[in-house]
Amino acid sequence: xxxxxxxxxxxxxxxxxSISAKLPPVTARHLLSMxxxxxxxLVELHKILPGELLAQIYSVRRQFALGRLRExxxxxxxxxxxxxxxxxxxxxAHQAQKDSxxxxxxxxxxxxx
Numbered sequence: 001x002x003x004x005x006x007x008x009x010x011x012x013x014x015x016x017x018s019i020s021a022k023l024p025p026v027t028a029r030h031l032l033s034m035x036x037x038x039x040x041x042l043v044e045l046h047k048i049l050p051g052e053l054l055a056q057i058y059s060v061r062r063q064f065a066l067g068r069l070r071e072x073x074x075x076x077x078x079x080x081x082x083x084x085x086x087x088x089x090x091x092x093a094h095q096a097q098k099d100s101x102x103x104x105x106x107x108x109x110x111x112x113x
Contacts, residue, residue, distance in 0.1 A: 021088035048103040050096035
């Protein structure tokens with residue numbers, strides 16, 4: 001069983017409207033670094049402002065459009081994966097912005113210590 005890092009927005013009024021994206025820890029660290037975030041401990045709960053996250057995602061997409069995709073790939077995350085994960089994070093960030101809440105990030109082993 002592999003551990004995952006979850007980015008999520010929980011709608012307090014209706015849990016069915018909650019939204020999340022689950023990524024392997026290596027990928028989560030890569031994406032956070034790529035989006036110019038200090039990579040926190042992935043075992044603690046963190047809040048990310050949705051507007052800032054969306055701005056960083058749009059900035060990276062502009063770099064992709066300019067042909068700088070190779071600067072963001074690694075041995076662990078290829079170009080297609082990056083685009084899929086960016087779409088997932090963007091979807092979560094849009095929902096957080098719509099609900100006026102933070103994007104929450106938590107590691108799979110949070111609370112097990």
